[in-house]
Every structure is written in C-alpha cells, then in structure tokens.
Amino acid sequence: MGSSLKSVVLAIAYREFIFFKRFFSEYFLLWVIPLIFSLGIVFLPTTIASRAAVLRRFSTVVGGSFSFTELLTYALCMSAIMSLVIAIVSDVFQTLHQEYRVLGAMVMVLESTSVTTYALATAFVRSLIMGVLSTLYLVAVLPLINGINGLITYATLLPPIIISSIALGLYSVAIAIPLTFYVRLDRPWTVANTLAPALLAGAGLYIPIKLVPIVLRAIAYTAPVPQLCTTVRVVTLLNEPTQLPWLMALVVALATIYSLVTTYLGRFSDSIARRGG
Amino acid sequence: MRYQVAVVLVMDLSIEVVDVWKKYVVREGLRRRRVVEALRGITFFVRRGTIHALLGPNGAGKTTTVKILATLLLPDSGTVRVLGRDVVKEASEVRKYIGLVLDVSKGFYMSLSGYENLVFYGLLRGMSFSDARRRAREVLELVGLEGMGASGRPYYSYSLGMRARLAIAKALLTNPEVLLLDEPTLGLDVESARMVRDLMTRLAREGRTILVTGHNMYEIEQIANYVTIINKGKVVVSGSPDELKERLGLLHKVSIKVSGSEVSRFVSELRSNLPIEGLTTNYLGSAVLVTTYVRSRREDIARLVFKLSKALDVKVLDFSIVEPSLEDAYLAVVRGGGGG
Numbered sequence: 001m002g003s004s005l006k007s008v009v010l011a012i013a014y015r016e017f018i019f020f021k022r023f024f025s026e027y028f029l030l031w032v033i034p035l036i037f038s039l040g041i042v043f044l045p046t047t048i049a050s051r052a053a054v055l056r057r058f059s060t061v062v063g064g065s066f067s068f069t070e071l072l073t074y075a076l077c078m079s080a081i082m083s084l085v086i087a088i089v090s091d092v093f094q095t096l097h098q099e100y101r102v103l104g105a106m107v108m109v110l111e112s113t114s115v116t117t118y119a120l121a122t123a124f125v126r127s128l129i130m131g132v133l134s135t136l137y138l139v140a141v142l143p144l145i146n147g148i149n150g151l152i153t154y155a156t157l158l159p160p161i162i163i164s165s166i167a168l169g170l171y172s173v174a175i176a177i178p179l180t181f182y183v184r185l186d187r188p189w190t191v192a193n194t195l196a197p198a199l200l201a202g203a204g205l206y207i208p209i210k211l212v213p214i215v216l217r218a219i220a221y222t223a224p225v226p227q228l229c230t231t232v233r234v235v236t237l238l239n240e241p242t243q244l245p246w247l248m249a250l251v252v253a254l255a256t257i258y259s260l261v262t263t264y265l266g267r268f269s270d271s272i273a274r275r276g277g
Numbered sequence: 278m279r280y281q282v283a284v285v286l287v288m289d290l291s292i293e294v295v296d297v298w299k300k301y302v303v304r305e306g307l308r309r310r311r312v313v314e315a316l317r318g319i320t321f322f323v324r325r326g327t328i329h330a331l332l333g334p335n336g337a338g339k340t341t342t343v344k345i346l347a348t349l350l351l352p353d354s355g356t357v358r359v360l361g362r363d364v365v366k367e368a369s370e371v372r373k374y375i376g377l378v379l380d381v382s383k384g385f386y387m388s389l390s391g392y393e394n395l396v397f398y399g400l401l402r403g404m405s406f407s408d409a410r411r412r413a414r415e416v417l418e419l420v421g422l423e424g425m426g427a428s429g430r431p432y433y434s435y436s437l438g439m440r441a442r443l444a445i446a447k448a449l450l451t452n453p454e455v456l457l458l459d460e461p462t463l464g465l466d467v468e469s470a471r472m473v474r475d476l477m478t479r480l481a482r483e484g485r486t487i488l489v490t491g492h493n494m495y496e497i498e499q500i501a502n503y504v505t506i507i508n509k510g511k512v513v514v515s516g517s518p519d520e521l522k523e524r525l526g527l528l529h530k531v532s533i534k535v536s537g538s539e540v541s542r543f544v545s546e547l548r549s550n551l552p553i554e555g556l557t558t559n560y561l562g563s564a565v566l567v568t569t570y571v572r573s574r575r576e577d578i579a580r581l582v583f584k585l586s587k588a589l590d591v592k593v594l595d596f597s598i599v600e601p602s603l604e605d606a607y608l609a610v611v612r613g614g615g616g617g
Binding site: 004007008010011014015018019022023103104105107108109110111112113271273274275276 | 299301315341344347348349350351372377379380383384385386387388389393396397398400401402403404406447
C-alpha cells in the first residue's frame, strides 16, 4: 500500500540520523550511565575484597574460570547491552505513541504507507542504528584492553547484537501498537519507562537467569534480552562459541513471532486508524 | 440524483463524492460506545481547476469528507473518486495526486526543523533524497518560510502562522493536482491568512483543484468558485456563491434617493411590482430616501426602478442594491435546519 518499503526505510533512516545528531548528548548519557553502573557492580567489590576473591565469586556464580581482562570485557559488553535495551524499547514505544496520539505526525505516514510497513521499518531501521551505535565504543575499547582478541570478540558479538536488536525492536513495536491504537493511556511513558528496566532486571545481567525471581524472569523471557546476555557470557567469559547458533536461532524464532504479531496488529491498527473512532 | 450524475459526467471532474455514508463508533470509557453518523449520503462534485469550498457548522462532516478523500478514512458506503480513481480500491494511486492540510497547528515532528520535516515527508512519499531536498527548499520559499529564516528552526518554535505555512508547503511538496485543505487559515493572523488565500487563487489559476473547508465566509466568498454547504452529514445546497444566494431567494437591501412630484406613486408602484418585505421612506428636504428589502434578482430590481423613474418623471439621485453575503446564504441554510 502506498510508498515502497525502500522509501519508508530511507525516510526513517534520515529522521533517525537527525534525531541522533540533535540528541547526541542524551544518547551519550545513555551510554555513560550503564557503563558506570556495569563497571561499578563488577569491580567496586575489589575495594572491600581482593581481586582474586572477586574473580572467584564471579566464577562460582557464572561457572567456569576466567581472567580479570575477560571480566572487564564482560562488564563493558553488558553496559552496551543495557544502553541498547533502554534506547530501543523506550524510543520505539514513545515515538510511535507520540506520532499517533500527540504530534499528529502519523498523518504523514498514513498519507504515504500502511501502519504495518511503517512499524516494521521502524523496528528494523531504528533498532539497527541503535544496536550498532550503542555498542560502537567497544570497537575502540576492547582492542585497548585485549589487543587483537578484543577485536575478534567484538566481531563475534556484532552479528548477535544486530539480530537481537532487530528482534527487540520488533518486540517493542508489537507492544507499542496495541497500547497506541487500541487503548488510551493517560501516562504512556510509564510503560516505556517500566518495561526496559523490568526486561533488564529479569534478564540475568550479572547472574545466571535461573537465579532471577520467577516473575522478573517471566517478563524478561518475553523479549530476546536473556538470550543476548547469555550470548555475551558465552563469548566473553565461557569461550563456548558453539552455543551461539542455537541462541541466535532462538532469537530469530522470537523475531519471526514478533514480526507476525506486528504484521497482524499493524493491519488491524491501520484499519482502526482508517475507520476512525 | 441520476440526472445530476449524468450531467456532471460530461464535465471535467477532479473529485466525485456520490452517496457517501460514514459512521464512527466513539468509545466512552471501557464499555460504553456511541455511534455518530458523520456522513449521511452526501453527494457533490468538484470541477478541475476550481476552488470548491465545503462549508458547514462544526460536526457537519467536513473534516470526515476531507479525510475520506485523502484516503485517511474509509467510507462505509458510496463512491469517492479523485481524478477518476477510487479512493478505496486505488488508494495508493490517489495519494500520488493529492496534497493535504488537515490541522495547521500540528502534524510534524517537534524537534525537526521545517526543512527536515519536509525532507522526511518527501522521502516517505517516494522522492529521491536530492529531489526531496530540492522540493523542500522550493516550497519553503513559495510559502515564505525561507524568507522568514524559519526553515532551519525546530518546529516547536514556530508560531501558528508559520505552522500553517509549513502545512501548506507539505501539501505542495509532491506537486499534486488536487489540494485538500481543511481550515487552512484557522487562527491565522491577517498577513498569513492573505498569503494562504493568494496562494490558493494562484494555484487554482495554474489548473490545480482545491477543496477547502472553513468558517470564514468573507474569505470563502472571495476565493471560492463553488460552494457546497453540508449540515448534519447531508448536502444542503451546492453551487456558485451567486447561484446559492439566488437559489435561496435572499433579500437584497435596496436604497433609492429620489425627487419629483410623483414620488409617492413611484413608491406605490414599487410595492405592487416587487416582492417587497418592509419599506421605509425618509424625507430629506425635497428628496425622499426609500429603503426596502426585496426578494428578487438585482437585474429585475434595477430594470424596474429605472423604468418607473422614466415613466413617472422621478429623478433618481442615488441608488444602491446591497447583495446578500455568502454568510447570509449560509445562515439561511443552517438556521433553516437544512440537512436535519
């Protein structure tokens, strides 16, 4: 219906580029705060215990043995995952809601294409951009602390990060569409502001997911964040890359489900928007 | 109805709206729902290269009609065509030929500039990046935003007048043949409103078709070639502003200043030959000022006045016929309960 997918993708990419330029300071904060948090949660215990004790504690919790450099790599990667989840979930939800309910900018979209095409394109483009940008600093930092191995670690992690980011974008759109088109929320930002921390809290960032309380775990398993955390752990700490294809297959399967849900809901929403009421 | 359709088929039509019905379901709380009948079988036609005004009180169905024409809303039944293409079955084709202004106060991203919003819209509509940038500059220049130095400023800093100019720039970006403008001058200052009016007139002269809605009757009377008045979802009357006034048989205010010996006979002849509603005479020295309201065509009034003055040797010192305004016609229709 209407403009081609390529046109919609180009338009969204242009808009995201402008947004990124305009709000760079906000994105920068979004990277720095999780970085401080992640490094703090892993390394601040060294102020009250020895390095060896900290490493031993992590080894016991995660399983396997690893070096201090590997733990640092892990902490940096987890920080990137946190930024990525917050940026994708909040941005996708809030933008869609604002466009339709507040700004009226959805009229530009409805004049040009269908809600489904726009929602899917948003999920892909925005998540791809945010996925790459949120983890880009690892390109510089990982080789600094681990030489060529750091670069290899980043190269190994990048495809899973991109796939998971797109899956997360589709997940966010699948949540945002019903909350935008079917119900009227007085405080829509509450959903966006709650969802991302809930996903992160339940995903097992620094502990295995089986140790996370079941309610939080259940919430986290609706999104591909636990798989992404496991991927980071497998690549940076456990050195078991054979697990990667299975994890990614699971993420792709989730992404397919989210795409189907988004397509179905998008068609319904398009019809709601064009039927009025 | 069939006769009307047959007549207009031979004309050069841009917009055809035939027997269109539209209901909304308005949700009130979680369970209560209310059905609103926005359009109840409206039919009207817009000729190519004309400015056609769609008038009516709030809630009459104007915006619903514009949204259906713009493919933003689906009609429940009826046929709507833009340049011969069905807005339901050929929606993507229709979109290529229309430009839309829906709400001049919003519709853009707040943190993007006017220029960036237009480039985004151009890309969304399938333009290449270079074309979108070029056209954005051109239309911003056309609506005066470039000259105001506002094209690079974020949208949130725009005044209502600037927002309206940007909305029109957006509508013109793809160089459409048909423009659908829903209250484009609502809340604008005098200068901006005049700019919009002048632009509409210029665009119609270039051969574009403009369907405009609004509440400012003086403005509509200045620019519109045709008017359709709708009320409660039904077309009440349609035609050129002059035709409407004539068809509604609206009163002309006639003032005649006369002198001569046969003035009283002149007045009684006026009374007996014209459908007069109220007549007053004021003696101003040797002259008499006759003021009356006549339900008749202005040509007939003028012809009779000059015929009587000649026949009775009465000297006409001053003579004016004040035409009813479009606002008079509109109020006559709406207060008359048209459409109900």
